[in-house]
Every structure is written in C-alpha cells, then in structure tokens.
Amino acid sequence: MPVRIAIFDDNKNIRESITLLLQTEPAFEMAGSFPNVLDCLDDVKKSNPNIVLMDIEMPGMSGIEAVRLIKKEFPGVLVLMQTVFEDDDRVFDSICAGASGYILKNHLNHKLIAAIKELQFGGSPMSPSIARKVLNKLQQLPEYVKPEAAPDYHLTPREKEVLACVVNGLSYKMIADQLFISYETVRTHIKNIYEKLHVASLAEVVHKAMKEKIV
Amino acid sequence: MPVRIAIFDDNKNIRESITLLLQTEPAFEMAGSFPNVLDCLDDVKKSNPNIVLMDIEMPGMSGIEAVRLIKKEFPGVLVLMQTVFEDDDRVFDSICAGASGYILKNHLNHKLIAAIKELQFGGSPMSPSIARKVLNKLQQLPEYVKPEAAPDYHLTPREKEVLACVVNGLSYKMIADQLFISYETVRTHIKNIYEKLHVASLAEVVHKAMKEKIV
DNA sequence: GATCTAATCCCCCTATTCGGTGATTGTCCG
DNA sequence: CGGACAATCACCGAATAGGGGGATTAGATC
Secondary structure, eight states: OOEEEEEEOSOHHHHHHHHHHHHTOTTEEEEEEESOSTTHHHHHHHHOOSEEEEOSOOSSSOHHHHHHHHHHHOTTOEEEEEESOOOHHHHHHHHHHTOSEEEEGGGOHHHHHHHHHHHHTTOOOBOHHHHHHHHHHHHTSOGGGSOOOOOOOOOOHHHHHHHHHHHTTOOHHHHHHHHTOOHHHHHHHHHHHHHHHTOOSHHHHHHHHHHTTOO | OOEEEEEEOSOHHHHHHHHHHHHTOTTEEEEEEESOSTTHHHHHHHHOOSEEEEOSOOSSSOHHHHHHHHHHHOTTOEEEEEESOOOHHHHHHHHHHTOSEEEEGGGOHHHHHHHHHHHHTTOOOBOHHHHHHHHHHHHTSOGGGSOOOOOOOOOOHHHHHHHHHHHTTOOHHHHHHHHTSOHHHHHHHHHHHHHHHTOOSHHHHHHHHHHTTOO
C-alpha cells in the first residue's frame, strides 16, 4: 500500500514541483495539495494522508497551529515541517505542536524523498542545523525536568495529598477543610513531610517538590 | 587542518576497526584511542581531539558521566555517542550530558564517516529511531517549560533578587542578611512582590515563580 | 522644580507556621 | 498476638509571616 501524502503550502509552484517529484516514486501517492490551512481538519479528513508536508508561513492560520490541530484530531498522521525558518522559537514550537520532522527548504528537493521514507520507517528527519538546535534545546532545559534519579522520600499517600495542597499554596486551615481532617492532623502530616524531605518551611517544600517533581 | 578524533570504547576490536575506517579519510586524524574513561579528562587534554566518539557501556565510569566531565572541561569538543542502547533514559541522559550526536552501533560502519562530517559542519547526526525519541521527549515536556508568552509582572531588579531568595527557601531574616538590608526592607519587597504576582503567601510565590520560570 | 519610581527603613497587631511531645485507632503482616 | 506503620487528633510556646499604615533618600524623567 503506498504512502498517502498531503501538502500544505501557499506557493503553487512549490506544491506542483513537489507533486512532480513525489510522482517519481511509486511508493508515494498524492492524497491532496492545499494552498492554506484554514480548513486543514476537513482537508486531512477527506484526503486521509499518512504523512503531511506542512509549510510554516501561510496566509491565515500559521502552519504550526495547523499541526497542533491536526495532531490533536489525527494523532496517527505524521507531519513533516518544511520551511525556510530556522529560528529557535519556530523550530521548538513546531516540534511541541507535534511535528515529527523538520527540513529546511533550501535543500528540499534532494532530501525530501529520503525524509519521507525516514519518517515512514520511524525516524525523524531533520536538517543538520535543526537537529543541533533541538539537542541544544534539550541541554538547556532547567535541571528539574531532566531525569535525575528522583530520590524516593517514602511519603505516604496521605502525605502526598497534603504535599500537593501545600504546593498549590493552601494554608493549613484550607488543607484541613479540603481533606476533611483537622488542623492538627494537617500539621502532623506536614511535620512528617518536613522530616522526610529534610526541609523546614513551606517555601522549601514547594521548591523541592516542584524541582524533584514529586507532585 | 584535519579533524582530530578520539575514541573511547572498551572493545579493542571496535577501536581498531574504527581506526582503520577513519584512516580511509584523509580529512580525519586519529588523536587517541582509549579502552576506558577513568582518565578521560587527561586523555582528552593530551590527545586534544575536535571530536570524541564515546561508547556508553564501559568498565568503571559510564560513558555518559564521562561526556558530562569532558563537556564541562572542554566545551568545544563535540561528542558523538555510539552504542547499542536506545532506551529513552540513556538517550536523554547522554544528550543532557552534552552529546551532539547519537548513533546506534548496529549500522555504525556505513554511517560513521557521514556522521562525523555532519557533526563537524554543525549538524547533530542521530540514528532515525533516536531522532524520533528525541522529538517525542520534547513533545512530552510539561507545559511550563514550553515557550509560553511568560507574562511580565514588572518586578524590579531588587524584587527579583528577593524573589530568588524566597524560592530558595530563605526566611525574611536570612534574606536580609544575604542582601545586606534590613528585615523590614525585605518585608516591603515581599509585600510588593505579593501585590504584583497576586499571591499572598510564600508557598504561592515559590509555586508561581517556578511554574512561570520568573527565576 | 515637580513628579515618579526604586529602594530603603520603621511600628503595630494579627495570623500562621514550626518544634516538641504525646495519644488513639485501625490495618497489615509475620 | 505483637510489632510496624499510616492516619488521626491535641496542647504549648516560640518564631515567622502577613496586613496596614507611614517615612526618607537618590535618580530618572519631564
């Protein structure tokens, strides 16, 4: 069964040249070709592609928003961004929106077929400079999202509930109401939490809990 | 000037075959070949490579730790991980440690030369399945590390300093000492911060500050 | 020169948190 | 059954945080 491919690009020449290019591969089948993303959900539904080629700069809605919508509605569709932009924000936004590949247009033609095949077989084709940016982004993430061997503080289920309340800024009294227990019990739990986390104030608890993503 | 390459791999056969392979390229020069990473900082210093090929499974210290050390001491050195592992944790750890590429050993030979060249020219070679994992990881990050238009609360420089102290769990008194101002001034700043962030307790401040990465 | 803002400081009073110590209940497990 | 532990509640006193008010100084802005 051939791979069905849909294109979103406002430039007619590009759409046509990509169509021609893809026709040289019998394994590919053009599912659709659209000049904007205003009806992208409908377009995808009707053309039923396996892979979507998405331009970023587009009249009306941005290609990035379109990716978000498409991935939400059709999680199985793979999206390959193709654009001239390589500023960090757009790259990162596209990926967060659900793109599975990102190639720059300047070396589009001689890479596109390989990229689609790579996508199809579980890869994520990226232009070299994009790949580097992506790795740099991961390296620059704040410590607390990186996989540190999150130490286990042996908090009991109830203590974790109390902790969650604390992190959300509730006072002892509010926590007591929330959990239908007395003020004193809340205090006991929090004392135990302090003990187990080796801290001594709400601020420290919130900090540690968020940093080590215990909550 | 040729690219200087150093190898860390505990398997002598692999080291030798890579050495042979790289010798076929005049643009490459072997800077060193080491069976373990116990003296990796010395090794790197003496062999002075542009690019390091790093195995993960190694006697003594893990290759990932070695990458961390090397990148810390020699930020300019590019590291290419080469391993049989592709579990999410090791991939992600390696990247966070500072690796600029990650290729699987099973298709090492026919990719290695291309990978090194890509690395050299600003790319980040990754085996397809690794690239996909990396993108998935980025997509799964919690909302608060994604680039939301972080609202500006118009905190003054001094207020930001105080906020940082608060987030780190310091009491008013400790903050006063730290910043060489009086307890009362700390209080004033914190009152203003409360006002600007629309909160009313340290716990809420810490939560909001961390969530919206104001600090 | 008048206005504005950041940064500093002070007082009063109340609310909340923190540390220590102790107790009861129920459940799970060997 | 006895021990371990989670979960509940209580009291005391000290420390800290929070809300309200008002004040001065030095710079920037106009």
